[in-house]
Structure formats: structure tokens, C-alpha cells
Amino acid sequence: MKQLLTLGLLLIMFSCGKEKVLQLPEISHSEITEIYDVSPAYLFYDETQKDSVELNRKNLISTTNWLVNVDKRLTLKQAIPHIKYLQNKKQNSSHKKKSAKNYFTCNDTSRKNLGFIEFTDVVFESDFKNETLPDLKADSYFGLVEFNSFEKIEMTVIYGEHMETLNLNFDDLLSYIRESKALTLKLSFNSNISFQDYISVKSKILSIDSVSLQLFNHELIFN
Template identity: 35%
Template structure:
């Protein structure tokens, strides 16, 4: 009986998302990538962020009216939206959930996306992510807080407005990134934990953002961790450094 209830709840989740995505009036095009971080989540509330165009301006229309603070939140965000519209809304909802009078400390937040290889709905947790927005970049932040990071081997990964990748200012192809980071970490860490600091140009689409996040997730191991801080930057607002980001 218990197994049947769990199966029904899982099916209800998939059906709910698929119905909402296929509805003509409420269309959410989910990001696609080739790996599943999570495939199951129960006791959830859906949050939707729609892509709208009004008077030639792109708008993120948010529907969070069914969100319950004590549940896991699934963020279904249209892949066409740029990060400069998505992240402020995500930050607001994160804060709203944390400040709710009724909370469940075990509840998580996840982004939904489609695994194009396994042909299933998947989820990427981001509960612990804290966004540094607009005028922050990790290499400057690390320098300003050197006492917090001196015990680690720190690497800055930047996904620029063309979604090209640099590691500490050096160009790296997407295909080489995972092996490069793992080899570099083994060689340079000197026994320290390697912390990966992720930076994203805010002009990137949410689709690219999820693909980049999944790629970064593939770097993690017992000795390589992702920083809980993510930097969504405006290139025009960063301090002049005369260096390649």
C-alpha cells in the first residue's frame, strides 16, 4: 500500500509538470542536458517562471501561489529567460521561504530540467546556493576574504556572455573542463580541498546556466567542492582589473 502511494505521488508530479508545460496558455520550455542529478522528489510545491514578451521587452512572469513553505520547492523556469530576470526572482523566493513562520529545515529547493539522454524529468538542488549579484566576481571576493579561503585551493570558473569558459582567466573548452580541473587539482592542491567558484554573465540564458551547472556538478568529488556562493555578474559593473576574467 505504501509503495503504491509513493508511485502515485511520483506519477502525479510528472503528470503535473507535463500538463503545465504542454498547456498553450501556460508554456514553460524546460532546459535540457544529458545527465540526471536527481530524478525523484516528494512533498513538493511547484513554482513557475514564464517567458513573456510585452512591448518588445522580455518579462519573467512568476507563479508561486501554490508554494507551501514546509515543502520542497520545484522551480520550473523557462529556458529562454536571461539570468538577469531569473536570479532576482529566485533570490526573493529563497528569502521568502527562509523567513516563513512555518518552516521545514529538511525541505530543499530544486530546478527542474529535462534529461535528453534518459528522456526523463530531472532536478538540480540549489538549496544552499547564495547568489552574489551584479558587481561581484569570485576572484575579487576571494581576495577580499583571503582569511576564509587560505586553507583551500581556489579555482575560478567563468561562463561569459557567449557561454565560453575560462579557468582562472585561461580559455578551456567545454569538452576538456572536467579532466583539466581534476588533473590540475591533483597537481596543485598539495593536500588541500579544491573549491570551485562559479561565475556567470547575467546575459546568459537559463538554459545555458543549467547546462553549465550540470557540467560543474560533474567536477565534484571528495577533494573538489563547489562553493555555495555563485556570482551572477554585470560586466559593466565589475571593478577594472586589467586582467582576463
């Protein structure tokens, strides 16, 4: 198999000679730029398929780091079930290695090269009624962020017995996070948003340099 990165595209040439193009999500900066000992998986956007998504995972080795290449045009509703399938496959493998991680592959526009976002320990949930919340310290803030679009974000902030709901756009949310102290965030996303928007949100929040910010590893994908 051969692959080529060009302007945010992965050109995949399979042994049968069939070519497929995958559009990687774009980010402006990535802290992770090199990963070794890897196996790739691909989630293609395919307009000819009923659900517009196709998973290719033929070359995955459970003892390696997995690079999951997701087409940015897919919605979370389309992509997340396949991503959860890959997580479970690796987790349940009898040959898995603790040091082997899972990463989303992105196009880092600032470097004009690949960048990566780790999601090894992310738990994707799908039910408001059974969602998991972190154990909070008495002097810490908890923010439950409900993301529908960059202009429509609802954030419920809990501090002790006090609770308030804020309606924000994305820039306001980032400013709130930067100015907060002892803040734990749980992110939730509308399942109809694109994988590109999901990656944009994650990369921007992960890039905030704050020792007081903690991202809860459970994420809710809601309808």
C-alpha cells in the same frame, strides 16, 4: 491545476482555463530523479511582457520541497532576481522546515523524464567588489571561473601565493577539473547567458565524480 511534461515542455493549465507553455532546461543526466512532498513555482518566458518574464507562485507551501520551473529561454538577468525572491520568501517564513529543499526542474534527456538540481544553499551575488570567497587551506587550489559562453571561460587559479589565469573552452574546463586535486571552485556567470546554459554548466560540473572537488555555494552573476 494540471501539468503535463512532453518533450521538455511543461503545459500549465490554470483554473481560469488559460494555458501557458514553459520550456524546461535540458540536461543529459541527473543524480536526483524523484522528489516527494513538493510545491511548484513557474518562471515563464513571455514575449508580450516588457521584461519577458512572469512568475507564478500561488501554490507554494513553505514546509514542502519547492520545484522551481524556469523557462530555459530566460536570461540569468531575468530569472535570478525572481529566484532570489523565492529563496528569501522561504527563508523568512515562520513555517519553514529545515528538511525542505529547493530544486530546479529539468528535462533529463537520457531518461526522457524529469531530473532535478538542488540550489537550496546557493547564494547569488551581484557585485565583484563585495563577493564572498571561501576560506582556503594552505595546500588546496582555488579556481574562480568566469563564464561568458562555452567558448569563452576565464579561470583564475590560486595556490598559496601563486596565481595564474587560464582562457578555456568548456571541455577544457571539465578536463582541468577532473585532473585537479584539492580544488575548490567558485562559479561566476555573465547575466546575459540563458538559463539553459547556466543549467548545462552546473549539471556537467556536478556530475564529475571527484572527492577532491568542492563547489563553493556562492555564485556571482555579473553584468
